[in-house]
Amino acid sequence: MSISYADPAKGFINNVFRDKEPWQIVTITTTTVLAGVWLWNFIFQDESLVKRGRKEIFKLARYVPWIRERIDKELSNLNDLFEKEAIHRLKDITILSRLPKKGMSHDEVLDHVKKCVNLGDYDWTNGSVSGTVYRNDADLVKLMADVYGVASYTNPLHPDVFPGVCKMEAEVVRSSCHLFNGGPDTCGTMTSGGTESILLACKAYRDYAKEVKGITKPEILMPITAHSAFDKAAQYLNIKVCTVPINPHSCTVSIEAMKKAITRNTIMLVGSTPNFPYGTKDNIEAISELGVRYGIPVHVDACLGGFLICFMQDAGYTIPPFDFILPGVTSISADTHKYGYAPKGSSVILYREKKYRHYQFTVTTDWPGGIYGSPTVNGSRAGGIIAACWAAMMYFGHDGYVQATKKIIETTKYIEQELRKLDCIFIFGTPATSVIALGSNDFHIFRLSEALNARGWNLNALQFPSGIHICITYVHTEEGVADRFLNDVKDELMNIMKQPDEPVEGKMAMYGMSQSIPDRSVVTDFVRFYLDSMYYTPKNIETDDQSNIE
Ligand SMILES: *Cc1c(COP(=O)(O)O)cnc(C)c1O
Numbered sequence: 001m002s003i004s005y006a007d008p009a010k011g012f013i014n015n016v017f018r019d020k021e022p023w024q025i026v027t028i029t030t031t032t033v034l035a036g037v038w039l040w041n042f043i044f045q046d047e048s049l050v051k052r053g054r055k056e057i058f059k060l061a062r063y064v065p066w067i068r069e070r071i072d073k074e075l076s077n078l079n080d081l082f083e084k085e086a087i088h089r090l091k092d093i094t095i096l097s098r099l100p101k102k103g104m105s106h107d108e109v110l111d112h113v114k115k116c117v118n119l120g121d122y123d124w125t126n127g128s129v130s131g132t133v134y135r136n137d138a139d140l141v142k143l144m145a146d147v148y149g150v151a152s153y154t155n156p157l158h159p160d161v162f163p164g165v166c167k168m169e170a171e172v173v174r175s176s177c178h179l180f181n182g183g184p185d186t187c188g189t190m191t192s193g194g195t196e197s198i199l200l201a202c203k204a205y206r207d208y209a210k211e212v213k214g215i216t217k218p219e220i221l222m223p224i225t226a227h228s229a230f231d232k233a234a235q236y237l238n239i240k241v242c243t244v245p246i247n248p249h250s251c252t253v254s255i256e257a258m259k260k261a262i263t264r265n266t267i268m269l270v271g272s273t274p275n276f277p278y279g280t281k282d283n284i285e286a287i288s289e290l291g292v293r294y295g296i297p298v299h300v301d302a303c304l305g306g307f308l309i310c311f312m313q314d315a316g317y318t319i320p321p322f323d324f325i326l327p328g329v330t331s332i333s334a335d336t337h338k339y340g341y342a343p344k345g346s347s348v349i350l351y352r353e354k355k356y357r358h359y360q361f362t363v364t365t366d367w368p369g370g371i372y373g374s375p376t377v378n379g380s381r382a383g384g385i386i387a388a389c390w391a392a393m394m395y396f397g398h399d400g401y402v403q404a405t406k407k408i409i410e411t412t413k414y415i416e417q418e419l420r421k422l423d424c425i426f427i428f429g430t431p432a433t434s435v436i437a438l439g440s441n442d443f444h445i446f447r448l449s450e451a452l453n454a455r456g457w458n459l460n461a462l463q464f465p466s467g468i469h470i471c472i473t474y475v476h477t478e479e480g481v482a483d484r485f486l487n488d489v490k491d492e493l494m495n496i497m498k499q500p501d502e503p504v505e506g507k508m509a510m511y512g513m514s515q516s517i518p519d520r521s522v523v524t525d526f527v528r529f530y531l532d533s534m535y536y537t538p539k540n541i542e543t544d545d546q547s548n549i550e
Pocket residue numbers: 193194195196227229272274275276301303304305335347
């Protein structure tokens with residue numbers, strides 16, 4: 001049978017190559033094989049063919065001179081705009097572009113730092129800002145300053161020199177394990193923030209999957225609402241991200257879709273308690289079951305809500321299980337620098353078992369500088385931050401956190417309930433902890449954001465679909481803040497509904513517009529320029545040792 005099948009093919013090929021010389025045959029064969037391989041890769045790559053086709057077209061379009069000119073011009077305008085904003089933000093202060101020749105005095109330094117901290121158009125001390133500042137209390141700030149002062153030059157990289165700093169880190173980790181119902185084998189490390197906690201979990205699972213299961217093309221399977229820190233980790237660690245859609249009504253991940261998206265390359269499943277955009281909590285019980293059934297580690301991102309949700313039961317709220325109580329949950333990230341009320345720069349990553357944490361560590365054995373083992377991303381680490389985080393946890397104690405949680409959840413529920421009474425806006429899903437996300441079917445929700453902005457409120461903007469959210473912190477539980485917010489919302493809604501079809505204006509207009517740009521690489525360029533502007537200093541600065549720019 002194979003002969004009768006092969007014969008015509010043989011004849012055909014011989015015919016094609018009849019008049020060719022051997023070098024031609026070799027060249028043609030090689031080229032054909034290479035082209036075949038390229039085509040194969042192109043068709044069976046990760047992204048869908050249509051999506052990549054579109055990307056290719058936009059990429060090519062940017063080579064067309066007049067298109068490139070237009071894009072470059074827009075980008076350059078945008079860059080100027082960002083720089084102007086940077087200048088505006090810094091208008092009341094001296095900008096230094098080099099070291100002062102003679103060192104500043106204690107008072108000069110402190111004076112300058114105070115001025116820097118007070119720059120900006122928002123009053124972050126009285127609840128005008130969503131999230132960001134989780135607690136603002138003079139006694140706490142004083143304690144943090146004292147503790148940081150004492151420990152500021154310590155470094156847990158040297159446990160023999162600073163054993164006490166290591167003890168404090170170990171205690172922060174152990175207490176956190178206890179809060180999330182970890183057993184005796186539960187372990188973890190402190191990190192510099194949620195992003196690092198997430199990055200390290202991804203690294204641990206990537207290396208675990210490679211060594212134990214031989215997975216060389218790792219994939220993270222996560223809800224579309226999972227924090228962008230996972231994308232960042234994937235970019236750094238060369239892992240593919242597969243996103244799972246959410247249920248439209250509840251705004252929590254679709255378990256059915258997650259189950260279908262599992263492949264043999266899946267190294268971890270992710271759920272959030274809650275997620276950043278909508279503040280809704282994924283069904284961790286179901287994700288844990290998937291993890292157990294398919295033998296895949298499950299990471300619970302409790303960065304935002306961790307230090308609220310673990311106290312909610314004691315604060316009198318019933319919540320479904322989400323932590324190490326569930327057998328499939330293998331790691332949890334929780335930010336002490338959010339509702340743990342520690343100063344910025346601390347978070348914990350916890351694992352069910354040491355075997356996962358081992359893959360988080362990096363060890364180099366052959367360096368002339370010595371055998372080097374390091375638990376997290378940083379080599380040297382800030383002992384002062386560890387001490388401050390420890391101090392915050394000990395200062396509040398279990399009861400302090402429960403009381404704070406109670407106040408925050410009460411305030412959130414009050415605001416949620418009042419907002420639900422208003423026509424023409426809706427709330428995305430059911431807020432699980434302290435984030436309330438708003439949308440509208442009657443007008444562009446960014447108009448509300450602009451209007452509230454003009455009244456001093458700084459909220460977060462959401463996209464796909466457009467929305468805004470407010471993250472309630474302890475600062476918002478102060479007398480009068482919630483009602484001031486609700487009244488401002490009501491007033492502005494009345495204004496807006498007089499002309500519901502007006503377009504968005506101001507800064508939010510650009511944000512709204514950017515969602516409709518199909519070529520996301522242009523949006524990426526926007527953001528790069530924005531990031532540049534954070535590091536802006538004027539170019540033509542005089543060369544005196546302390547040049548002043550007003
Ligand atoms: C804040 C946050 C993170 C990341 O934390 P950083 O501390 O900003 O690095 C991760 N996940 C969620 C849900 C968050 O809100």
